[in-house]
Amino acid sequence: MSVARLPIVVGFGGFNAAGRASGHHAYRRMVIESLPELPRQETLAGLAVMMGLISYVEGAYRDSADQALDLADIEARYGEQILDGTLIRRIDKSFFDVDAAHWQKSATLGAGDSPLVFELRKRDLPEPVPTDWLVNDIDGDRVRVTASGGLEVKFDSYRDIPVKSAGQLPRGFNPGSLYNSHYHPRALQLAVIGASDAIQSIGIKWSAIMAAVQPDQVGVYASNVMSQMDENGFGGLLQSRLKGGRVSAKQCPLGLNTMPADFVNAYILGSVGQTGAITGACASFLYNLQAAAEDIASGKCRVAVVGCAEAPIVLEIIDGYATMGALASEEKLKKLDGTDEIDPRRTSRPFGENAGFTMAEASQYVVLMDDALAIELGADIHGAVGDVFINADGFKKSISAPGPGNYITMAKAVASAKAILGEESIKQRSLIQAHGSSTPQNRVTESQIFDQVAQVFGIENWPVSAVKAYVGHSLSAASGEQLIASLGVFKYGIIPGVKTIDKVADDVFADRLQIATKDVVASQQLDVAFLNSKGFGGNNATASIFAPHVVERMLARRFGEKGMARYRDKREQVRAAAEAYDVAAQQGNFATIYHFGEGLIDESQIRLDQDSVQLPGFAHPIDLIFANRYADMCE
Known part of the structure; x- marks a missing residue:
């Protein structure tokens, strides 16, 4: 097994x-x-940079007036604003206005005894023109419409939403x-x-x-x-x-x-x-x-x-x-x-x-x-x-x-x-x-x-x-x-x-x-x-x-103490690299990975045989040697 x-x-x-x-x-x-003081203040500082309240320039956190700030300054000046601008909160207007969310209200114009008469640009006429519309040219660009059956329209409207x-x-x-x-x-x-x-x-x-x-x-x-x-x-x-x-x-x-x-x-x-x-x-x-x-x-x-x-x-x-x-x-x-x-x-x-x-x-x-x-x-x-x-x-x-x-x-x-x-x-x-x-x-x-x-x-x-x-x-x-x-x-x-x-x-x-x-x-x-x-x-x-x-x-049970000791030695360097990224991200340097149109694989360089597929740019081939998973069912 x-x-x-x-x-x-x-x-x-x-x-x-x-x-x-x-x-x-x-x-x-x-x-x-x-949290203890230091991790609390570090987290607040990182959030302050994310939120655009401060920046990190020339080895220091700075406010909009380019004054240097230490962690205690950031907490004292921006702490309440940071806390208020995170977690669950009232929906920001950058999404939509919860008190006046856009709606469309349907209505019928001119539905009484008299026909509805209105003007519009000729290019704005619907296709096809409704059969109950009488269209007369005003000039080369505009027309007058007489709609005997009224007109279905939708008005921009704004309503409060409950959530x-x-x-x-x-x-x-x-x-x-x-x-x-x-x-x-x-x-x-x-x-x-x-x-x-x-x-x-x-x-x-x-x-x-x-x-x-x-x-x-x-x-x-x-x-x-x-x-x-x-x-x-x-x-x-x-x-x-x-x-x-x-x-x-x-x-x-x-x-x-x-x-x-x-x-x-x-x-x-x-x-x-x-x-x-x-x-x-x-x-x-x-x-x-x-x-x-x-x-x-x-x-x-x-x-x-x-x-x-x-x-x-x-x-x-x-x-x-x-x-x-x-x-x-x-x-x-x-x-x-x-x-x-x-x-x-x-x-x-x-x-x-x-x-x-x-x-x-x-x-x-x-x-x-x-x-x-x-x-x-x-x-x-x-x-x-x-x-x-x-x-x-x-x-x-x-x-x-x-x-x-x-x-x-x-x-x-x-x-x-x-x-x-x-x-x-x-x-x-x-x-x-x-x-x-x-x-x-x-x-x-x-x-x-x-x-x-x-x-x-x-x-x-x-x-x-x-x-x-x-x-x-x-x-x-x-x-x-x-x-x-x-x-x-x-x-x-x-x-x-x-x-x-x-x-x-x-x-x-x-x-x-x-x-x-x-x-x-x-x-x-x-x-x-x-x-x-x-x-x-x-x-x-x-x-x-x-x-x-x-x-x-x-x-430790699987790899033994010697294997774990070698692992811990390697881990120190990995932890240092992870910490370096964390510090940079705290300062607003996320260095987001995004490769658009880069590193495309040249399909003409793919090498294929019965044992493997070798792709250009990859260190190891893809193995094509398979055991029969259903050997007990095959001759």
Whole structure:
């Protein structure tokens, strides 16, 4: 029996309402009031640069008057503004005006006894001219129209929309400014900068990684749920005729929900390896993670980039989810709180008295390597993927209602981790990253699943965190935010509390759960985090993520102390390179990777024989020698 290879997290990055994911900065924003002074101030400084409040010039942070600032100055002068411009907040007018959102109101003009008479330019006449119109020339350019049956028109109108909060990128940060993003939909801008952030966080040049593997041993697994629905994607494509405009050549291809993978292959990595764009509603990140982890464990893939990028703060999308009753509207929250004023930052309330989820935009990517390659290259270990389980709900009455599939995924994940790490790790040193969507139904059904699993496995006071309280629900990327927050918990030992609620709701099954309303410092090192995700349509997924100290202990058994000693020596240089990138990014130098029209493969130089394919520019050939997997079935 072949030994499975362990999928190790060697890099992570992205951007969301809390800021930049790499270097644990987005996580640190979530627990900023619980951090020591230096990491708190460093995170604030990085956010201040992202938001355009300050710059880094000639070796110092500087304000608009070119005065040098130290970290304490930045916190004192800009701290409140930085905190106010991050996490969930009132939707910025750069998206649309929530108090006067554009609408079109239908009306009929001239529907009385008298015909409607109006003038217009001849070139603006509809094709064909309606049969009840009498058209007379005024001059060579204009005509007079007499419409006996009236005229159907649409007036520009502006209405208040009930949903006014979302998880948005830090105020003032423009993702498209980091590279040549002309005509790219926002979700693809997020995909490019998020995947680039993850790749550079590794601390190993991508060329060095590619020199160590065959070209087809790299995989990219990424997608999104809502595709690209803004003006540069499907949104513009579908609206163009209704607005009297023309479809562009880019809107259709760039709108596809495979693009968060395709752009990484084509413009960041130049990969010719495995690719996939799997969607499972709000569990999509875990669907992609499962595919990557299985391919690494089986040896099919040695390096995998996994991620999702979603930009759903689009009026039509919010309108759709709001009409379903899925989003927290101001009126619902006012009624719930018994007040005329609500705090837009507290609209997402997992496991509390809540009224629906809060939409968010985000890009989250992680880089996985098999254990042998990580040891060979000295890659840093941030965690490892134990297992990812996916199960459907069976027959459903409502496509959006929860069902039994999540019982299966959660129980399997805990049982699998118990088999690998032992009972004590599960009972004493584990954490749940809940789906925590902030709907009344979710708080009951998800907590009941946790409670029953805890009872079966003898778990008491099980810590539960729910990052949607901070950053909202980014749909496909949501589980990526759970994963990256878990890596932060492993490093800092601070479990983010659900700080948007005053208390846990009475109908939550909380007897065996620890759902804190403030940050909690873990009493001991955590060994494993369980990421739980539930999606419309019965898309349930649960993953187990192992902590770095657990992974190193496992690797020591496989590679021995001498092998680990050599690995640690190499790792020092890798960590230094990763730290150098982190410092540069803190100062606003993201050096986003984007290769447009560069490094194209000359197909005339491809060499092919029965044993291999050799591509120009790649160190190793692609192996064509296969064993017969079905030898027992063949003569």
